[in-house]
Amino acid sequence: MGTCLPVAPLTSGRLSMNKWIYSLVLLAAPVFAGASGGPGSADSTPTGVSQGRQIYEQYCAACHGWQGEGAANWKKPDEKGEMPPPPHDETGHTWRHSDAMLFKMIAEGWRYPFNKSDRLTMPAFEEQMTVQEIQSVIDYLKTLWTEEQRDYQKTESQ
């Protein structure tokens, strides 16, 4: 999970080809969503996804990556015994959690129980984000997953 640091400036170096491709996908997503039940279409509005992306970039991307790629070696504790921030894309495990659990983790944070301290591994954002903003972030995260993963997560959320 990892601490979300203050937002880093969006440098040109970070604007990779993938970023541009992904931006195009995001812009196109509302169209496809309305037409054919595309990413996040069942539970979110296009506005929610766009807003979710903005909020994600403001609060989450510095730790979890601008494309949701997470930290390197995120599966192994660091020297402080802390788990690095995992990816939110299809290579991570965010899609394994229900909407309710994702909401809880963003709002209340989460502590890796073996981190040898009392501090939260993932900080709480309930003071920074409204309920609707947290939901929009979750809607945005769903666009980073495969169709199969979205189906799995939808079942977990029932």
Next chain:
Amino acid sequence: MRAIVHSTTRAAWGVCVLTLAIVLPALAQAQPADDAHPVTALTINSSGALLVLQDSDLFTIAGGTSTKIALPATDQGAQPTSLARGADGSVYLAGPGLGVWRYDSASESWQSLSDTLPNLGVTAMAAHATQPETLYAYLGTDGMFRSRDGGAEWVKVDSGPQEPVQAFLHSDMPGSMESGWLFAGTTRGVSRSMDCFCFWGDAGDLRGTVSAIGYDPAAPENVYAVIEGQLHHSADGGETWTSLKTPQSVTALAFSPSQGLLVGTANGNLLARGAADEWTPVHE
């Protein structure tokens, strides 16, 4: 003086005879079956009775007596290897060629739960610590399966740890992102994941093929694992491990609400760990 020595000797003999009279039946009760065969698996049923799987025979031990339970009729070659206790006290049996079965104590019969598993090659199974309908099965060729409806429908949820799973455990140890933790004993050691199957990682640096794994439901951070007959204990959820001395090579383990940690041995004996870390024969 001679009279005093004579009385003391008589008293000592009396104590010896009395001790033998107490200990011998207990030792006999601690061996429910042929003691030449190692204990394969142990669990506790809803009544608190100990169930012992030994050489393809299943026994329940309660009130000082051992009763044989007929195993389900299966194809030749099926190997019962795993016992698990559900959150409601139900007893489950699994193994390669056997699939997963639940015992109905009222009708004294077994119900197959393998209809939606891809095959019967279950090498390890676990039951959720607090959700009676949630079960886990590891198939050597197909990975991890989970059922949330008592075994009616199994869904593949994960490939499992990198190494094959030999023993499997669900624990309600706090700190999970979901409802608990999964501990898998593999050919490398103990692997641990939150029960979201988020990812499997090493639980400490204990190395070797794990043949049995268990935990203390009253103090879930206490996890136990057996490697090549040696019992190991972790008091911090699998982060660090220490070896525990046992009088015999350990092959199975379980936690009894009344007797605490119980082990089955390679000699077919059942032993309970006392408060001073001593081991005594089981005689429920």
